[in-house]
Amino acid sequence: MTKAALRMLRLMDRAVSAWHIPVIGKEKGRVLRRLLARYEPRRGVEVGTLFGYSAILVGGSLPRGGRLTCVEQNAYLAKFAARNIEEAGLGGRVKVVVGDALRVLPMLRGPVDFLLIDARKEDYLDYLRAVELRLRKGALVVADNTGVFRREVKGYLAHVRGNGRYESREYDFGTDCMEVSVVRG
Numbered sequence: 001m002t003k004a005a006l007r008m009l010r011l012m013d014r015a016v017s018a019w020h021i022p023v024i025g026k027e028k029g030r031v032l033r034r035l036l037a038r039y040e041p042r043r044g045v046e047v048g049t050l051f052g053y054s055a056i057l058v059g060g061s062l063p064r065g066g067r068l069t070c071v072e073q074n075a076y077l078a079k080f081a082a083r084n085i086e087e088a089g090l091g092g093r094v095k096v097v098v099g100d101a102l103r104v105l106p107m108l109r110g111p112v113d114f115l116l117i118d119a120r121k122e123d124y125l126d127y128l129r130a131v132e133l134r135l136r137k138g139a140l141v142v143a144d145n146t147g148v149f150r151r152e153v154k155g156y157l158a159h160v161r162g163n164g165r166y167e168s169r170e171y172d173f174g175t176d177c178m179e180v181s182v183v184r185g
């Protein structure tokens with residue numbers, strides 16, 4: 001992680017703790033960084049970018065040559081995120097695409113070995129399905145807010161835990177959970 005990216009995350013941490021903005025945050029961020037260091041994905045997709053917190057955290061943790069494509073439906077937020085990503089020195093490896101992920105994801109090309117799902121909770125399974133055929137063996141799929149929105153993500157959890165294609169486990173942070181699924185080899 002570069003100094004510029006860390007500086008940007010610390011700045012955002014201060015802002016979100018004062019304003020309760022729904023970013024992935026420090027605690028889940030630490031787990032995410034550990035997972036990224038372990039799996040070293042090279043081609044990532046993020047669904048739901050807000051102003052770029054998780055994009056900077058993930059983009060800054062990818063190995064050399066890694067790329068992250070972020071999909072954000074709100075044009076203002078997408079622009080804001082792109083500026084923050086640039087400011088964090090990650091403009092070369094993190095790209096923000098504006099649009100509804102349900103329309104954008106099927107148009108993206110190439111294999112994917114990291115997927116972060118953090119947009120409309122009822123659509124988690126549809127986001128995953130839109131990328132699923134392009135997930136490599138060993139790919140890491142992370143779904144945020146699966147504790148707070150347990151009912152909305154029920155179908156998603158049943159899919160990753162029950163269809164045999166993933167090794168899936170829940171990280172419980174007390175007030176919320178994050179589901180981490182790895183595509184079986």
Ligand SMILES: C[S@@+](CC[C@H](N)C(=O)[O-])C[C@H]1O[C@@H](n2cnc3c(N)ncnc32)[C@H](O)[C@@H]1O
Nearest residue numbers: 023024048050053054072073100101118119120
């Ligand atoms: C919880 S925030 C994302 C937080 C971000 N991942 C972070 O941790 O910094 C959810 C974002 O998803 C976006 N969103 C919701 N539905 C979407 C969709 N169908 N396609 C793309 N973005 C969507 C919202 O505009 C919002 O910015």
